[in-house]
Amino acid sequence: MNMAEVKFENVTKKFEDFTAVENLNLEIKDGEFFVILGPSGSGKTTTLRMIAGLEKPTEGKIFIGEDDVTELPPKERNVAMVFQNYALYPHLTVYDNMAFALKLRRKGFRRVYSREEIDERVRNAAKMLHIEDQLEKKPGQLSGGQRQRVALGRAIVRNPRVFLFDEPLSNLDAKLRMEMRVELKKLHQALGVTMVYVTHDQLEAMTLGNRIAVLNKGEVMQVDDPITLYNNPRNLFVAKFIGSPEMNMFDCTLNAGYLEFDGFKLKVPEDIYERIKEYEGKTLTFGIRPEDVLDSLFAKELDGERIEAKIEVIEPVGSETFAHLKVGEMEILARFPPMVRVSAGESMKIVFNMRKMHLFIDGEAIV
Amino acid sequence: MKPRGIWILLILALFLVPAVMGNVVEVHSTYAVVEWKTNGSNEYDIFLKNETQNYTLYDVVYVGSGGQYEAKFVKYYSDGWHYAHWEGRNVVVPQNATKIQYSVGGLKEKTKYYVRVEANGKVIAQDSFTTLESASSAKKDPTAVYLSILTITVIMLAAIFAISRKDVGENRKAYLYIIPALLGMSLLTFYPVIYGIYLSFTDYRMGAEFSANFVGLANYVKIFQDPDFYLVFNTTIIWTIANVTLHVLIGLSLALILTRKIRGRTAYRTLLLLPWAIPAYISVLVWRGLFDPNYGFINFALGTNINWLGEFPYAFLAVLITNVWLGFPFMMMMFLGGLQSIPDELYEAAEIDGFTRWQKFRHITLPMLKPVTTPAILLGFIWTFNMFNVIYLMTGGGPQAAGNFSAGQTDLLITFVYNKAFRDWMFGFAAAYSVVIFLIILSFSIIYTKIAEPDYVKNRGFHNHHKLLMGVFSFYTLMYALSFAGLISLPFGRWASLAFALLFAFAAFVSRTKYREAYYAMLAVLTADFIYAVFAWLSTDIRAYGFYRFNILSLLDIFILIYLVGLSEKYPDRIIKPREIDWGRIFKAENPYLALLLLACALLLGALFIQSFGVYMWALGILFFVYLLYPRDYMVEVGAAGISALSLFFAIYLQNPVYLVPMLLYVPAILVSDTTFIRYLEGMLSYGYLLLMLVFVIVPVWWMVWISLNPHNTLFTTSYTLIPPGATFKHYVYAINNTPFLLWLRNSIIVAFGTTFLGIVLAITAAYGYSRFNFKGKKGTMMLFLVVQMFPGVIVLIPYYLIMYNLGLINTFIGLIIAYSVTAIPLIVWMSKGFFDSIPKSIDEAAMVDGCTRFQAFLKVVLPLAAPGIAVAALFSFITAWNEFVLAYTFMSEENYTLPVGIMQFIGLTGSTSSQWGVFAAVSIMVSIPVVLVFLSLQKYLISGMTTGSVKG
Structure with a gap:
């Protein structure tokens, strides 16, 4: 299989009335599953299309492997793309859809791939994707998941250097999406090709990517592996975007080693305080993930302050319970393990795991 | 409808009277025969006048050298009476003729005329006569017609009742909604069709030679023995294929160019729609002026002196160009719609996969356009096959064909049939012709839809297509055998091609492995055969009688070619294209x-x-x-x-x-x-092509304005400048004040309004019924409406005329309105149904829950919501009635002329000598402007209305 790294060097893409991508720098490694994550309008699809060659950067350069492909048309970049709407040729059978690109490749009058070679490639890909039985059918006769596989097959058969995915799972229902995620991961492990995957779903990003680039309004917010993104978000945006349910965020003031909230105080652990001494007196944003908001009864080892909270709504999911709490005017979402027994309308005492807290000033993380 | 002997005697008596009177030896209702003795001169001028006009030159008879007039109008006496005969392209009366008879035609009934024959400036014969009342005005038999109408109504209602019994309670109401339209259609279409078929088995003739006997298949036999049939059929086929090909090619290429984002493309697109928006009869007459051999713009621009409308093949070229001008915008719009529905992603995926532009076009654009191309070609074929206006108004059938023909060289089946019916009054014969035309179109439609239908490869065995191919080749074999038996004659060149095609077809079926080679060989042979046929047709030598008859096989060539090409699409695995060979x-x-x-x-x-x-x-x-x-x-x-x-x-x-x-x-x-x-090269060429087409579209419009401002009322001009010298608006003023223009306007308004009103009343409820209910007869009856649109007007025209005549409705507004409703009803049903569909059913249901009955919900809730859409449908039906020419021309007489017929009067038919071009152009412009404006502003709705209907069908 071909492999190649993809590099963006100071790439800017401007459309007539707005800038989609500003001064983008990315390095996608050989063979990695790289996810570009962001809300709609963040420029992630534009970025992907620039790798494909469907858009040309206004400024900057793009490299695939050793080659500067900025000026190259798509067909010469040796990339394959899987579209959100599959883009299958409706009048051709599955076999023909997958074989087509290969059949039409020519050098002068010669065909690049012989009939046997095409047949072998198509059948291999079909086997890999479990669609050998569908080869004679037309796309109209297939289900959404099957069509998605055909689109995948079409890309695999080409043996490209880079696989590009444009939100391929958004048209599938939830259950199918979960199955396909696993399949995609297995596919990547089997093929080992560089894959660039665009999505707005942070769960997909987390489960699939080796590394994730979080984009917002054309700028890269952070590029890291999923766990790092989750545990060490470098700015407010990433912190809010990653993790479902969202991180709890509150404003507070740093005052003499304490974070002062509306109605209570939290002591900052010593080592952390060393790092943030300079922000004494400033307004910070305090972030804490729901699973780090604990029932004091089950967190006896923690030595944080116990805070009185009123339970407004509980959502028992079975494996855990989401509790919507209110402390004064602040609304906190907590994620309790199943043994915690709470009901709406009651009061309880909660404690924060201060080692897992996040602090932001002006959107940037300081803890 | 039995003959009445006494009337025949009376008419015969009237024949005898004028025979005594002088130079006019025969008088009929629309023509008279003048006779004179020759005096050695080479040229005899015939002058005609009626009570109100002066003598005008009617025609010139040449003796010795030839002239361009209808041979059958001239007889000479030289040891008995003979018809003037053809020598090359001219009609000749020999020197030794002692007497000459000339048939002066195109006269009005019951009118007094004066005729004069001059030679070398001296009058040698003179006479006056009064034309007869058309004998046909005597025979009217309304009772039979009323009975038939009653029968049909009863049958229809019984049938609907029977079907509705099988349906669920709520759905039964649906039948109530569709009955008015369905009944209207059956009375207006099926009844005339059945009557027409009955007519075709009689020898019904109107007028002086009235008769109405049952003759069985005699008419049909006569048709296939008639040399005219083969000539006209041949012309029609070539005409249709040439037109549809050009329409599709031009429409598609322009649509492709207009989908690109070039500046001003909406303006270009609107301009390119002009030919469609301008009423067709006006455009055709304008083109006739453009092609005028003496003063027309075409000859001026090209610097040539071609007799466009009087000489073959130029006449054919002229009507071809005119029809292409009229028809390509529709194709362009259909393709534009189709192109826009192709998702961009397919092209992007192809781009990434490495397709070239041609490959993208061939493998994405063309296949995705099939749902548009198929109905477009089918509709195009049907309309072009029956394109009456262009031929009739431009060449009248064209220059007379050399040899033993009475048809002209640009005569289509439909114009030929029309003349047989309304010039020669041979209704039975013409009805038989109509049935033949209809069968031809029907068979083509069936074959074509079968070919173009998407099919799934179930197994590698025998499919319908194979059976079809076998059937067609059996026919080929039959023709081959017949030629062997000497029953038909084959030009030698085609023996060989037939033999080859046969051989390869046989090989294809016998041996699967040789399928591919056989397939390509057949393709090549059939293409070559067809090209040969076209070239032979164009060359003047081979245009002999036998050749025409055989050229029907060229039609088969086309079918088979389409089939073979279509076949390869469906089985891409089985047939390796030549490219794939290494x-x-x-x-x-x-x-x-x-x-x-x-x-x-x-x-x-x-x-x-x-x-x-x-x-x-x-x-x-x-x-x-x-x-x-x-x-x-x-x-x-x-x-x-x-x-x-x-x-x-x-x-x-x-x-x-x-x-x-x-x-x-x-x-x-x-x-x-x-x-x-x-x-870059391709971009420049595309742009140049676009500009060329824009010029093509605008020239006639410009010319029309030019003529309307030209102070001369004729075409006379020495050269063309942008604005005519001495431009004046006087023709406009004259048109309004001194011509029946306002009368015609009034008549058109009455007819168009009446049609729309009747159409809406009958069609609206049906549209609602089809939209809301799902009942047993739904699909069947909907197909009926679609199929009816395919009936060529010619099928209904002849029986229609008789029915209307017997009811006394000829030359009445009611008659014309009813005739127009035939096309208005399906159109309104289709378009309104679409609009009703866009209103969710839950609105009706909410109304019914709130206390309305279904009908009240329809009237009070749904109808107001759909009103804008229905208004559009009504508007289109209004415009269609407004622009209609043939029926108005056939049915109405002078005081009841609608605008199309009236406007045509200014120019007259081909060969008429008095024309008022200036007034014609002025009136045309006044009539066109509102129509064009309405049309252009509503184009979107018409397209969507027509395409959804045709795609589904």
Whole structure:
């Protein structure tokens, strides 16, 4: 299989009335599953299309492997793309859809791939994707998941250097999406090709990517592996975007080693305080993930302050319970393990795991 | 409808009277025969006048040398009476004729005329006469008609009742909604059709030779023995194929160009729609003026002096160009809609997968356009086949055909039939012709839809297509056998092609492995055969009687070609296209010497042909040089560029532009290659083509304005400047004050309004029924509405005329309105149904829950919501009635003329000598402007209404 790294060097893409991508720098490694994550309008699809060659950067350069492909048309970049709407040729059978690109490749009058070679490639890909039985059918006769596989097959058969995915799972229902995620991961492990995957779903990003680039309004917010993104978000945006349910965020003031909230105080652990001494007196944003908001009864080892909270709504999911709490005017979402027994309308005492807290000033993380 | 003997006697008596009277020897209702003795002069001028006019020259009879007039109008006496005969293209009366008879036609009934014959300025014969009342006005039998109407109504209601019994309670109401429209359609269409079929088995004649006997299949036998049939059929086929091909090619190419984002494309698109918006009868007459041999703009612009409408093949070319002008905008709009529905992602995926532009076009655009192309071609075929207006108004059937024909050389089946019915009053015979026409169209529609239908490859066995192919080739074999038996004659060239095609077809069926070779061989043979047939048709030598009869097989060629091409689409696995065969070994890009050697061999062969080796050495050098310029991968470009350079060289060296033809090879190069140079070239060519088409569209409009402002009322002009010298608005003023223009306007308004009103009343409830209910007869009856649109008007026209005549409705507004409703009802049903569909059913249901009955919900809630859409449908039906020519022309007389017929009067039919072009142009413009404005502002709705209907059907 071909492999190649993809590099963006100071790439800017401007459309007539707005800038989609500003001064983008990315390095996608050989063979990695790289996810570009962001809300709609963040420029992630534009970025992907620039790798494909469907858009040309206004400024900057793009490299695939050793080659500067900025000026190259798509067909010469040796990339394959899987579209959100599959883009299958409706009048051709599955076999023909997958074989087509290969059949039409020519050098002068010669065909690049012989009939046997095409047949072998198509059948291999079909086997890999479990669609050998569908080869004679037309796309109209297939289900959404099957069509998605055909689109995948079409890309695999080409043996490209880079696989590009444009939100391929958004048209599938939830259950199918979960199955396909696993399949995609297995596919990547089997093929080992560089894959660039665009999505707005942070769960997909987390489960699939080796590394994730979080984009917002054309700028890269952070590029890291999923766990790092989750545990060490470098700015407010990433912190809010990653993790479902969202991180709890509150404003507070740093005052003499304490974070002062509306109605209570939290002591900052010593080592952390060393790092943030300079922000004494400033307004910070305090972030804490729901699973780090604990029932004091089950967190006896923690030595944080116990805070009185009123339970407004509980959502028992079975494996855990989401509790919507209110402390004064602040609304906190907590994620309790199943043994915690709470009901709406009651009061309880909660404690924060201060080692897992996040602090932001002006959107940037300081803890 | 039995003959009444006493009337025949009376008419015969009237014949005898004028025979006594002088030079006029026969008087009928629309023509009279003048006779005079020759006095040795070479030329006799015939003058005619009626009570109100002065003598005008009617025609000239030449003796000795030939003249261009209808042979059957002239008889001469020389040992008995003979018809003037043809010599080459002229009609000749020989020197030894002692008496001459001339048939003065086109007269009005019950009118007094004066006729005069002069030779060398002296009057040698003179007479007056009064034309008869058309004897046909005596026979009216309404009771039979009322009975038939009653019967049909009862049958229809019974049938609907029977079907509705099988349906669920709520759905039964649906039948109530569709009954008015359905009943209207059956009375207005099915009844005339059935009556027409009955007529075809009689020898019904109107007028002086009235008769109505049952003759069984005699009419049909006569048709197939009639030499006219084969000539006209041949013309019609070639006319249809040429038109549909051009329409589709031009429409598609323009649509492709207009989907690109070039500046001002909405303006271009609107302009290109003008031919569609301007009423057709006006456009056709304008083109007639443009093609006028003496003063028309075409001859002026080209600097030629071609007798466009009077000489073959120029007449055919003229009507072809006119019809293409009229028809390509519709195709363009359909293709534009189709192109827009192709998702961009397919092209992007193809781009990434490495397709060239030609491959994208061939494998994405064309297949995705099939849902549009198929109905477009089918509709185009049906409309063109029956295109009456263009032929009738431009050439009247065209220059007389040489030989033993009474038809003209641009006569289509439909104009020929029309004349048989309304000029010769041979209704029975014409009805038989109509049935034949209908069967031809029907069979084509069936075959074509079967071919174009998407099909799934179930197994590799025998399919319907194979059976079809076998059937067609059996027919081929039959023709072959018949020619052996001497029953039909085959030009020798086609024996061979038939034999080959047969052989390969046989091979195809016998041996699966040889399928591919046989397939391509058949394709090649049939294409060659068809090309041969077209060339033979164009060359004046082979236009003999036998050839026409055989040319019907050219039609089969087309069917089979379409079928074979369609076949390859469906089984791409089974048929390897030639490209997929490994030609690579020969054209290996890595071995230029081999390629060059091959090219040199080809050139040497050509050198033998031209016999000029020195030149070829130069050419070879150029070729090699060109080859060196291009990167080795682009063999196609090399080939095309090489041959183009060669041809350019030859053209300059030999001073003969014919050699530029091979440069056409750049066209496929453009399609296949993708270099930047080719892209620029292609862009420029596309733009140039677009501008060319814009000029094509605008010239007639400009000319029409020009003529309307030209102070002369005739076409006379010495040259064309942008604005006519002495431009004046006087024609406009004259038109309004001194012509029946306002009367015609009133008549048109009455008829159009009446049609729309009747159409809406009958159709609206049906549209609602189809939209809301799902009942047993739904699909069937909907298909009925669609099929009815396919009936050529000619089928209904003749029986229609008789029915209306017997009811006394000829020349009444009611009659015309009812006739127009035939087309209005399906149109309104289709379009309104679409609008109803867009209103969610839950609104009706909410209303019914709130306390309305279904009908109240329809009236009070749904109808108001759909009102804008229905208004559009009504507007279109209004415009269709407003622009209709044929029926109005056939049914109405002077005081009841609608605008189309009235406007035509200013110019008259082909060959008429008095025309008021200025007034005509002024009136045309006044009539066109509102129609065009309405049309252009509502184009979107019409397209969606028509395409959804036709795609579904």
